[in-house]
Amino acid sequence: MNNELVSIITPAYKAQHTILETIKSVQAQEYVNWEMLIIDDGSPDSTSEIVAQAALDDPRVRLIRQKNAGPAMARQKALDNANGRYIAFLDSDDLWLPQKLQRQLAFMSNKNVIFSYTSFRRIRSDGSGLGRRIRIPVSLDYNDLLGNTAIATSTVIIDRKEAGELRMTKTYYDDFVLWLGLLKRGHRAYGLDEDLMRYRVIAQSVSRNKKNSARMVWKTYREIEKLSLLASIKSFAFYAFNAWRKYRVF
Template identity: 55%
Template sequence: MPMVSIITPSWNVENLIGETIKSVQAQTFGDWELLIADDCSKDNTAAVIDSFAQKDPRIRLIRQPRNGGPALARQAAIEQAGGRFIAFLDSDDLWLPSKLERQIAFARERRAALSFTAFRRINENGSMTGRLIPVPNFLTYEQLLKNTSIATLTALVDRDIAGNIAIKTEPYDDFCLWLSILKAGHIAHGLNEDLARYRVRGVSVSSRPLRSAGWVWHIYRNVEQLSPVKSAWCFAHWSARAWLKRRKF
C-alpha cells in the first residue's frame, strides 16, 4: 500500500484541478495515492481528473452519487485510503515539490499524530504570491481552540499514531478533525517551512471571515460543547489571530 493517501474533494474546478494534480506529481516523494472525490461537478472537472488517472495509476477518481459538500467528499476518499499517512489538499491549492518529503520526515522524527506547515497565499490566477504565514512549533487541544494555524492543505495525519479518523458532517469539518485528534491527548507539530500555496478565489473572499467565525462558534458550542464563557474566551483569541492572519496578503 502507498505510504501517503492524499484526500482531495473537487467541485467545478476544471480550470484549476490540473495544476493541483501536477503539483502532487511533482513531489520528490513518490509513494502516494491521490484520491479525488468529485462532488457532482457541473463542468468538465471529472473528465480532467479522469484524463490524469488514465495516465497515472496513483490517481483515482471517486464519483460522489450526489452533491453533498466537501465533508462527505473527504470522508468518501478517506474510506478508500490505504496509506499510513493521510494528507489533505483542496482542488484549487498547490504543494511545493518537497512538501511531502520534508513533512513526512518531520512527522516521523517527532512521532506526530498530526503535523502542519507554513504556507503562502496566491491569488486566483496564481500570478501573485503573498507573505509567509508562519506556524507555531506545536499546538495542544486547548491552544488549537484559540488558533487558526492549521491550514487544511498543510495537514498530515499519521494513522499509526492517531488511529482511524473520520470527517464529521459539520461546517469547518477540517477544524473539527484536528480538534478530535488533539482532544485524544496528541500534540500537533508545526514545521515552519514554506511548502504550500493556498489559492484565494475572489468569488468568496468577502464572505469567508464572517462565515468562518459563525462556523467556529457553532463548533465551540455544539460540537465541543464548551460553556458560553469559555466559548467567548476562545472566540476572542481565535478572532484576533484570524484578523492578524488576514490583514496582509
C-alpha cells in the first residue's frame, strides 16, 4: 500500500445544508493523505462561507470559486487544480464511510486497477432511512457500461498516472461520459463490492426526474457516443432494466 496523494473532486451548488457533513466524512477517513477540492459553482447561499471556514480549520480542504457553469465545468476546474495521482469523486451531498479510501486504494494497488468503484447504500435527504445495499458487478468494459447504472459517481477512484488525461464534457451526464471515455480507451472498471458510500436521495434533484434522465441517456448514446439506432435501443433497454432493478426498492 502506497501513500500517494488523493485529490477529491467535489462540485457544490446550493449545498449549504449538506456540504459540512460531506467534508466531515472525508476528514474521518483512515487514509489521511488527501486534498479535497470543493468548487463552489456560483452558489447564492452560504456554501462558500461554510467551505471557507472548513478550509481555515483544515488546509487539506481547498475552496475554489467560479461563476455558475454547471457540475461538468466545476469538476474540470477541480481536475485542473488537482495535485494527486489518484482522483476520487464525491458529490456535495454524499458521504463516505471512514474506511473508503483505505480499502479502495488497497484494492487498486493489490489488483493493479486504474479505475474502481464500490457498492453503497442510499439515505434520505435528512440522512435517515438507510437503504438496502446496492450490489455491483465485478467489472465493466465499455459495452457493459452502456447498459448499466452500476457506477455511482461518489464511489469512483481513478489512477490518473495510468489512465491518462481526464477531461469533462459539458453535458447532463458528464460523469457517465467520462467513464465511457476511459473504457473506450481500452481500460476496464473494477468493482470493490464493499459498502463504503452513502448516496443521499434529494427529492427535488434533477437526477430523480426519470423521464428527463431517460431522455439524456438516449442523447448520450446518439449525440456523444454516436451509437447506431439499433445499438442505442439495445443499450437503452439494458440501462432501463438495470435502473429499475436498482431503484425498485429503497
